[in-house]
Amino acid sequence: MADASYPADLKYHAAHDWARIDGDTARFGITWYAQDAVGEIVFYDPPALGAQLVQGQPYAEIESVKAVSEVIAPMSGEVTEVNEAVADAPEAINSDPYGEGWMVTVRLADPAEAAELLDAAAYAELVADA
Amino acid sequence: MPRRSPLHDEHLAAGARLVPFAGWEMPIQYEGIQAEHRAVRGSVGVFDVSHMGEVETSGPDAEAFLQHVVSNDVTAIAERGAQYGLLCREDGGVLDDLFTYRLGAERFLTVTNASNHDKDTAWLRRQAAGFRVEVGDAAASWAMLAVQGPRARALLAELAEGELPARFRTAELRLAGVPCLVCGTGYTGEDGCELLLDPGDAPAVWKALLAAGAVPCGLGARDSLRLEACFHLYGNDLGEDRNPIEAGLGWCCKLDTGFVGSEALAGFEPEQVLVPFAFTGRGIPRQGNPIRAEHGAGVVTSGGFSPCLQIGIGMGYVPRADAEPGTPIEVDVRGTARAAGVRSKPLYRKED
Numbered sequence: 001m002a003d004a005s006y007p008a009d010l011k012y013h014a015a016h017d018w019a020r021i022d023g024d025t026a027r028f029g030i031t032w033y034a035q036d037a038v039g040e041i042v043f044y045d046p047p048a049l050g051a052q053l054v055q056g057q058p059y060a061e062i063e064s065v066k067a068v069s070e071v072i073a074p075m076s077g078e079v080t081e082v083n084e085a086v087a088d089a090p091e092a093i094n095s096d097p098y099g100e101g102w103m104v105t106v107r108l109a110d111p112a113e114a115a116e117l118l119d120a121a122a123y124a125e126l127v128a129d130a
Numbered sequence: 131m132p133r134r135s136p137l138h139d140e141h142l143a144a145g146a147r148l149v150p151f152a153g154w155e156m157p158i159q160y161e162g163i164q165a166e167h168r169a170v171r172g173s174v175g176v177f178d179v180s181h182m183g184e185v186e187t188s189g190p191d192a193e194a195f196l197q198h199v200v201s202n203d204v205t206a207i208a209e210r211g212a213q214y215g216l217l218c219r220e221d222g223g224v225l226d227d228l229f230t231y232r233l234g235a236e237r238f239l240t241v242t243n244a245s246n247h248d249k250d251t252a253w254l255r256r257q258a259a260g261f262r263v264e265v266g267d268a269a270a271s272w273a274m275l276a277v278q279g280p281r282a283r284a285l286l287a288e289l290a291e292g293e294l295p296a297r298f299r300t301a302e303l304r305l306a307g308v309p310c311l312v313c314g315t316g317y318t319g320e321d322g323c324e325l326l327l328d329p330g331d332a333p334a335v336w337k338a339l340l341a342a343g344a345v346p347c348g349l350g351a352r353d354s355l356r357l358e359a360c361f362h363l364y365g366n367d368l369g370e371d372r373n374p375i376e377a378g379l380g381w382c383c384k385l386d387t388g389f390v391g392s393e394a395l396a397g398f399e400p401e402q403v404l405v406p407f408a409f410t411g412r413g414i415p416r417q418g419n420p421i422r423a424e425h426g427a428g429v430v431t432s433g434g435f436s437p438c439l440q441i442g443i444g445m446g447y448v449p450r451a452d453a454e455p456g457t458p459i460e461v462d463v464r465g466t467a468r469a470a471g472v473r474s475k476p477l478y479r480k481e482d
Contacts, residue, residue, distance in 0.1 A: 039147075039350075040162050042435045043414050043442075045466075061464075063414050065163040065435045066350050068464075 004032050007098055011114055012123035013074035015056070018098065021075075024111055028074055029102040030062070033127040035094050039064040044090040046082040046103065053077055053106060055113050060103060062093065071103065075113045081105035135180040136273050136329035140336050144346045152244035154181040157348040167354050167437040169345035170318050171478075174279035176344040177352055179324070180332065183247030184272045185254060188237045189263040196238055199257050200230060201374060201391065203384040207232040212298045212315050215382050217250060218391025222373035222398065226250050227364055229315055231300050239268070239311070239326070243364045257390065273332035277344060278322035278355075285342050286312070286323055294323060306338035317352065319359025319476055357443060358436055358478035360406045366417055367404055367431040367445050376400040376447065402428060402447040406473045407459060409442035413468040416444075420462040423452035430461060438478045448472070 010018040016034035020027045035041065043063040053059045058070035059079075082104050086092050093101035118126065132155040135141070141148060146157035157178065159166065169175045187196060196204040202215035211232050217225040226246040231239045242250045247269055254265045277286055286294055286305065295301040295314040303312050311326040327335060340346060353363070362368045362377060373391075374383045375398045385392045409415065415433030422428075426449040433444035448459060455474040460467050 039159065040164050042164075043412070045413075063435065065167075065354050065437065066158075068414075068416060 004036070005098075006031065006120040006124045008120045010098065010120065011074065011117035012120065013056070013072060013117055014123075014126060015072035016127075017072050017074040019074040019114070019117065021108070021111065021114055024108050025080070025105060026075060026077070026108055027102050027105050029097055030071060030093065031123070031127075032097050033130070034069075035097045035101070038062060038067070038069050041090045041093045044087050044093065044103070046084070046087050047079050049079055049082060051079045053079065053104075055116070062090065073106075074117060075106065076109040077106035078109070079104050080107050133181075135178050136332040137178045137180065137336050140333055141178065141346075144340070146346070146348060149349075151349060152181055154244060156181055157346070159348040159350045160346045163348070163350035163354060164437040166345060166347040166351035170279045170320055170347060170351065170355055171438060172280070174277065174281040174285050174322075174344050175347035175351070176336070176339045177276040177278070177347050177349075178274075178336070179276050179352075180273040180329070181244040182274050183242035183244055183250070183267075183269040184326070185240045185242060185251055186238070186266040186268040187240065187254070187263055188266070189261070190236055191261040191263045192236045192238055195258055195261040195263040196230060196240075197387050197389065198261070199254060199390055200228075200240075201379075201383040201389050203387055204230065204238075209234065210295070210300045212300055212313055216374055216379060217253065218374065218389065218395075219370060220390060220394065222375075222391045222394035223370035224364070224368045224372060224374060224377065225253060225370060227362060227368055227379075229313075231311070231313060233300070233311075241274070245365060271328070272326045273329040275325045275327070275332070275335065275339070276316055276318075276322065276352075277325065277339060278316045278318040278320045280321060281343075282320070282322035285339070285344060288342060289338055297321075306335050308335050310335065317359075317361055318355040319361070319478065320355075354434055354437055357432055357434055357445070358438055358476060360445065360475040360477055362404075363432055372447070373398065373400075376402055377404045400450060403450050403453045404431065404445055405448055405453050406445050406475055406477050407443070407461075407470045408436075408439065408473050408477060409461070410469045410471055413461075413463050413466065414442040415446075415461045415463060415468070415470070419464075421446050421448055422460040422462065422467075423448045423457070425449040425451040428452075428459070436478065442468070442470075443477050
């Protein structure tokens with residue numbers, strides 16, 4: 001696994017999820033901290049296309065050898081794309097959490113929800129205290 | 131405040147992730163569960179299992195006493211021998227599963243599960259009334275390391291002064307200069323030994339094992355390895371609410387010895403039995419997931435992802451009529467029905 005990193009172009013939810021916002025769509029995934037805490041991810045159960053995500057609510061599950069973790073939606077919206085490659089090879093979430101390990105693309109219900117998310121510096125501070 | 135292993139500093143130095151476990155703070159993993167799992171299947175790994183408890187039983191009635199409380203035939207343990215057995219309640223409920231080592235004609239060491247150790251010790255002392263026996267809580271006197279894998283014996287032989295014990299035998303040897311009780315036992319389905327030694331000596335032996343090439347392995351890999359091998363985990367697959375016949379452990383219950391619980395087990399016909407199973411598609415079973423089988427409901431008692439088979443595997447109780455290997459069952463994983471099949475033990479075999 002790569003070293004800890006929290007790219008500056010992403011917004012972060014305190015439940016350890018990121019959003020790469022592009023107008024009224026966004027791509028979601030889990031943070032370096034989250035994948036490190038979960039350990040080697042061996043199973044990702046993606047949501048269905050068209051699923052309605054609610055900010056702060058779980059939308060998918062990831063599993064390590066030992067445990068199950070929920071993935072929390074950083075913002076609300078409708079799933080327009082799921083990363084099928086990650087469903088087949090979930091270790092990409094560990095090796096590249098902000099790139100190949102992305103989870104879903106969402107049409108945002110309310111782009112203004114971004115105001116409730118953390119920037120990279122604030123999120124890095126949050127996990128440094130954890 | 132959780133108890134710390136005598137190897138706490140070594141674990142931190144090796145990059146361990148420590149978790150609370152049965153009142154202890156123990157390593158769940160170092161590099162990663164799957165890498166550690168593969169090291170044990172393919173080479174050699176070392177586990178700190180110092181959280182395990184020990185009870186020393188000695189005196190002229192030590193053998194008769196253990197024969198009274200342990201399910202297996204303790205009189206069959208030769209000097210320097212080892213044997214798996216159970217502690218049962220009068221009604222047959224399982225109090226613990228344990229290995230007993232015969233150190234002398236009238237001296238035995240029994241290894242308990244950490245979570246059961248205090249309960250076991252109290253139970254044994256209560257049962258000891260009328261026997262000329264001393265039941266000593268020796269948990270604080272022993273550290274315990276498990277060296278497991280196809281290369282385990284070769285690695286230990288390099289460090290040992292003297293010959294390693296055969297499987298299910300013990301030997302008192304110096305390892306890396308340190309006196310150890312070396313036992314030909316393990317919990318991974320691989321060849322190897324378990325070492326009982328003075329806690330103060332444990333860091334020196336640990337360092338020597340790592341220097342000789344043993345991969346440090348945590349409780350995560352210990353669990354995934356034992357599940358592939360279909361070894362029971364107390365608290366998951368065994369408990370006071372299940373008896374040994376249901377759990378498939380009738381083979382280590384010698385009813386004619388008259389051990390505590392044997393009367394309840396005589397003629398017992400189980401409605402459910404413990405079986406290993408594997409998923410045929412996606413998903414990972416977890417402890418507590420409901421099982422649906424043709425003849426009724428069941429429950430997953432251990433589940434996880436098999437690093438060797440790369441599928442979800444588990445053990446669970448199913449109706450006896452659905453216990454035949456090959457029987458299709460369904461596991462409800464948090465609302466999603468997943469297809470599985472009953473398998474024979476072990477779930478993973480070397481030839482696979």
